[in-house]
Amino acid sequence: MSIPKFIVFCINSLMLHFYCILGVMNLDCGGLSCKMPQYIKTPYLRSLLKMRQSSYFAPTIKENPAEAQVVSHRLMLRSGMIRQVTSGVYNYLPLGLKVLQKIENIVREEMNASGAQEILMPMVQPLEIWKETGRDDKYGPELLRLKDRHDRDFCLGPTHEEVITDLVRNNVQSYKQLPFMLYQIQNKFRDEVRPRFGLMRGREFLMKDCYSFDVSVEKAKDSYEIMQKAYCRIFDRLGLDWRMVDADSGEIGGDFSHEFHVLASTGEDTLIFDTEGEYAVNVEKHDADNCSVPAERLKEAKGIEVGHIFLLKDAYSAPMSAEVLSDEGKNITIQMGCYGIGVSRIMAAAIEQNHDENGIIWPEQLAPFAIHLINLRGKDEECAAACDKLYADLKAQGHDVLYDDREAGAGQKFADADLIGCPWQCTIGPRGLKNGEAEWKNRRTGETVNLPLGELPQTLGSKAA
């Protein structure tokens, strides 16, 4: 490449970036396209920059895939949220990823608000540290092992106690540096004997794992309680019906292990809880307990375990010698806690709890889009113009909108919209347009109301996307 050509190339590249930014701003501010470079007016870019379903990668399936037995798996495949790559391993398509990120963000915000600091640890871990804690043998074949070109042993991380304990012991020397909490949101791999139920029991899955580090067991319990409260806020914010139950904390004793379950008839765990009091346990623990609550007050429900918090004490820090110097100048072992949330499993659990025969009914907080805008007559210019304008207005008000501009039959569009399950469907067709109206349908209640174009249902908040 000659020098003048190179300079021209550089200038062009810069201009391209500049135009892209301009283009995005213009399009998303309601089509103020007068200053838009010519190329960005191409239908291709326009459709990419708007969430136009005609070019949005959400391949829906009318028929039930044979391999999917549980409803969340079936609906995620059918609505084009996920696709299987191999047993227990999935691609997340744009719709699925948006949901996953919404869950992730709620979890992240509450972790940060609790003082935990976000980090990112590797998926590949040296096997040596697993030998230090003895979990190399204990985990067995569920730990997927691999060798590098130098014949060194590695494994794919099913959890990160070893890695984080190693990190902390190498970088903390004094009690003055404690306490702190670290967390990450990262893919885990467990080579399950039998992966099943789609995202409910995959081999690779997205998990939030948090770890606390304290100078004493008493202090570690304080950290535990902070996390316990954070978890309650998280599950409230997710908009799900959930229960916290006592879990078997083994030799540690006390109340320092809790499971968080999303209630769903398809859940694998059976929970027992007091309808009037605090008592709530997993059925296995109930059978072992001396429960003083009268039987008639106990209620049984199925749950999906989506969170588990645990006081580890020195289970990992002792074998790995994670120590700090105390105020008396003595070595003391760090006391730890660990706190997990199955992010991708929550996505499945949310569907198990929120669906009907037509598809998913997303809680507002998790929905991939708040509004599904449906142009009933793709070829009709008036309909298209009305939809384009409404789309721009809704975006300008901060609403997240998926715009079905496809030239398909009305039945197919309604069916897809119900399947994908956005909380609101806004339909514009020639019939309503004669009166200057759009039809708004609440996915959960099924209620519909005709409103003048641009007017929103009162129960639809005007939150920023």
Add this chain to the structure above:
RNA sequence: CGGGGAGUAGCGCAGCCUGGUAGCGCACCUGGUUUGGGACCAGGGGGUCGGAGGUUCGAAUCCUCUCUCCCCGACCA
């Protein structure tokens, strides 16, 4: 890991028993008619029948081995 089932077009399946040029529905492409709950007519594209070996004049079909996926069970900080 034990038991069972299945691999044939993107999806759902038939064909296999009894070997003889690979089919159906949906989806997809082209043209036209349609259009408020998965439309219609006409035309069209797409398959090394999971893979390898064997038997045979000839294999999706019979035999052997192998891989993968699914279901039930055991397992799951």
